[in-house]
Amino acid sequence: MVLENSIEPCDFVLFGSKGDLARRKLLPSLFQLEKANLVHADSRIIGVARQDISPEVNIEEVKASIVEFGGEALCEDTWERFAKKLDYVCVDMKNLDSYTAFKDHVDGSRTMVCYLATPPSIFGDICRGLNHAGVIDSSVRVVLEKPLGHDLKSSKVINDQVAEFFDETQIYRIDHYLGKETVLNLVSLRFANSIFATNWDHNCIDHVQISVAESVGIEGRWGYFDEAGQMRDMVQNHLLQILTLIAMEPPAVLDADSIRDEKLKVLKALRPITAANVQSDTVRGQYVGGFVKGKEVPGYLDEEGANTKSETETFVSLKVHLDNWRWAGVPFYLRTGKRLPSKTSEVVIYFKRQPHNLFGESFAQLPPNKLTIRLQPDEGVEITVMNKVPGLTSSGSMDLQKSRLNLSFSEAFKDDRIADAYEKLLLEVMIGNQALFVRRDEVEQAWTWVDGIFRAWEANNDLPEPYQAGTWGPVASIALLARDNRAWYESRIGKK
Numbered sequence: 001m002v003l004e005n006s007i008e009p010c011d012f013v014l015f016g017s018k019g020d021l022a023r024r025k026l027l028p029s030l031f032q033l034e035k036a037n038l039v040h041a042d043s044r045i046i047g048v049a050r051q052d053i054s055p056e057v058n059i060e061e062v063k064a065s066i067v068e069f070g071g072e073a074l075c076e077d078t079w080e081r082f083a084k085k086l087d088y089v090c091v092d093m094k095n096l097d098s099y100t101a102f103k104d105h106v107d108g109s110r111t112m113v114c115y116l117a118t119p120p121s122i123f124g125d126i127c128r129g130l131n132h133a134g135v136i137d138s139s140v141r142v143v144l145e146k147p148l149g150h151d152l153k154s155s156k157v158i159n160d161q162v163a164e165f166f167d168e169t170q171i172y173r174i175d176h177y178l179g180k181e182t183v184l185n186l187v188s189l190r191f192a193n194s195i196f197a198t199n200w201d202h203n204c205i206d207h208v209q210i211s212v213a214e215s216v217g218i219e220g221r222w223g224y225f226d227e228a229g230q231m232r233d234m235v236q237n238h239l240l241q242i243l244t245l246i247a248m249e250p251p252a253v254l255d256a257d258s259i260r261d262e263k264l265k266v267l268k269a270l271r272p273i274t275a276a277n278v279q280s281d282t283v284r285g286q287y288v289g290g291f292v293k294g295k296e297v298p299g300y301l302d303e304e305g306a307n308t309k310s311e312t313e314t315f316v317s318l319k320v321h322l323d324n325w326r327w328a329g330v331p332f333y334l335r336t337g338k339r340l341p342s343k344t345s346e347v348v349i350y351f352k353r354q355p356h357n358l359f360g361e362s363f364a365q366l367p368p369n370k371l372t373i374r375l376q377p378d379e380g381v382e383i384t385v386m387n388k389v390p391g392l393t394s395s396g397s398m399d400l401q402k403s404r405l406n407l408s409f410s411e412a413f414k415d416d417r418i419a420d421a422y423e424k425l426l427l428e429v430m431i432g433n434q435a436l437f438v439r440r441d442e443v444e445q446a447w448t449w450v451d452g453i454f455r456a457w458e459a460n461n462d463l464p465e466p467y468q469a470g471t472w473g474p475v476a477s478i479a480l481l482a483r484d485n486r487a488w489y490e491s492r493i494g495k496k
């Protein structure tokens, strides 16, 4: 296979290379890129962590991670090429002096990508350390993992620390949902198909639902999660990013800043949720013990490492308005939670009813058109259309039925492997394309809106409502839509 021209040699430096994210996601993704011949032969992958281990032990540990989390048998040819690229350096990231050793491992003549897979509390230390080692120049790219702060204030502190050493054009803020094939497809679906492009506003759309359901619980990350909660862990980033792609205006071109300018406008149009509407427009929940996929699971407060007094939410649903011309009067309902019946992410666009009924009773009974975008699993796009029931009638009437036009990616693209989101994002960093990364003003605008919801919850002394693990969240979440004469879309969700 021929290496793509835009792939240049780089030093890919993985800070926190012994951590969970590096082992489970980043190293296996880099390996897949190697397999696809998308890593330049002269590139190097330099792990950085605290353990004082030899390069040989590092190679064995990387191999073990790829075998454990790679999801397929290790391809020996690829491994041989990959292993030659691996290097390791022990650095105490908080200690400036320990970066001196680091300098000898990188080659200043080519692009250096620094992926900070560490707690954000040491991002500033790492930037200072890189500066101390004298390895920062305008070609260096820095990748920041989420969560970027706990609120607007702390997010600004982290962003300021990094901005002291790096220009915004060098900073790649990860939201891994932006690397998911189906999330990327939202852009092509909307802007490459005139049937959607011309019907995508308040004239045609009744409302939109975005659900990101998880069947897992806290997975040993109680300490982190209890500080964050589902609002900060999922809504502030992933759900709002999906919302921006659904709602944004067409950018003039698909370059990084044109896209991000449009996404930012959506975030700015979010109507604030305040103490006045927080009760009617938000629901938060916390799971108690129950059954997920037939297996008994503990409640949030009984998870490993739990503090039994926690009031952190594991479920959020929201009714959101965008105060702009396109979306006036169209509610967006957002929902996400842990320990729901299945892992399913979907966007459902409900179109408005036709203004006049030509077809009589059978049409009046049918729901209007609906576009379902299945982000994961069973990735695909489905549209419900009204169809004449075939046959002859003496009355001349036309009976209608609802039919589905279903594009299943696994059937349509049988021979194509769907890449993991991190593979896509790591490749984009190496190419130097910021389009799929979140700009500082987007992050801060999202925090501004989310902080308002926390303030409103606090003002109302609002506490999470319990819901049983394996259900779709608190009953109040159903009521959130029922009050508007609507219901969450669940007919397919949960069948997998």
Ligand SMILES: NC(=O)C1=CN([C@@H]2O[C@H](COP(=O)(O)OP(=O)(O)OC[C@H]3O[C@@H](n4cnc5c(N)ncnc54)[C@H](OP(=O)(O)O)[C@@H]3O)[C@@H](O)[C@H]2O)C=CC1
Binding pocket: 015, 016, 017, 018, 019, 020, 021, 022, 048, 049, 050, 051, 091, 092, 093, 094, 116, 117, 118, 119, 120, 122, 145, 146, 147
């Ligand atoms: N795990 C996940 O699925 C996800 C993680 N993230 C984010 O990614 C980042 C990393 O998470 P995760 O991998 O889970 O965290 P871990 O705690 O598993 O790993 C953190 C890594 O950073 C290293 N480290 C921490 N402090 C220092 C220090 N002072 N000097 C040198 N090395 C240090 C650790 O080294 P050592 O091994 O020596 O302790 C370890 O290699 C976090 O910001 C997290 O929020 C985001 C999305 C998902």
Ligand SMILES: O=C1O[C@H](COP(=O)(O)O)[C@@H](O)[C@H](O)[C@H]1O
Binding pocket: 214, 233, 234
């Ligand atoms: O960022 C995060 O995302 C995962 C869900 O990601 P997915 O790709 O599996 O849908 C979530 O479980 C985790 O809590 C959160 O930090």
